[in-house]
Amino acid sequence: MVQPFDAAVPAPLLSAADVRRLAAELDLRPTKQWGQNFVIDPNTIRRIVAAAEVGPEEHVLEIGPGLGSLTLGLLDAAGAVTAVEIDPVTAARLPRTVAEHRPGRESALGVLHGDAMTITAQSLDAVRPAAAQGGPTALVANLPYNVAVPVLLHALAELPELRHGLVMVQDEVADRLAAPPGSRTYGVPSAKAAWYAEVRKAGVIGTQVFWPAPRIHSGLVAFTRREPPTQAVSRAEVFAVVDAAFAQRRKTLRAALAGWAGSAPAAEEALRAAGVDPRTRGEALDIAAFARIAEHGRAAGIEGTEPRV
Incomplete structure (x- = not known):
């Protein structure tokens, strides 16, 4: 497996200027339809990657990589990354972005152009990076606000090899996913997520680290897979x-x-x-x-x- 960069020497990440330059090159106008709010702050990317606790031998699934800000950070920490992107323009550009900013790490990236709600272990295996030894073991993603819960639940259902992860979602959605029984925000997302994993809120992200800036804060949700509470019923x-x-x-x-x-x-x-x-x-x-x-x-x-x- 190709090893990630030495963590003692952090590599540059995409700046706000880099993100806007890429968007201009692609004539890209972020759309609400695909939940495109790109992270433009390198320190926020470093915070997300550190909180995700991915190891150098892990294969990470990233949903909605956009222009590649988080992708580069994940490639510095993990052994391989498979990115699932619904936008054909950004999906096509991502490998070149990695080649430009992380030369030598091209074999650690796989890109699947498609809807995250349709991914399966087989579809991911078809684009598995050469550096990966198996399917993804971690999910780290800036999930589109409008589909965050169904995408997360679908990934957990379809990919039993996912052992842990960290996702960024709308802050109130983060509260619902991590809510314990008896709390005001506990509901269907909380209960269904708990079927698969232990879930906790891992932080809040402000609006100004995104382009375009959303109206509300984002929340980080961490999960660790566990056995379901019963095998007697489905x-x-x-x-x-x-x-x-x-x-x-x-x-x-x-x-x-x-x-x-x-x-x-x-x-x-x-x-x-x-x-x-x-x-x-x-x-x-x-x-x-x-x-x-x-x-x-x-x-x-x-x-x-x-x-x-």
């Missing part, structure tokens, strides 16, 4: 319970799960069997409790519904 069955519980979050679980169970009495029976007070609301339960409800629902013959993405 993820889809558990997520169907989660979706039903939060569809009407002001209702008690006895009422909220009536549609899932077929009736309120059937919901109460499954809840009591799972050791959950039927008068409880969904925001009080952790993912293990939702899993127990799904298990007892299956035992009682409840089919449930397909979960939302």
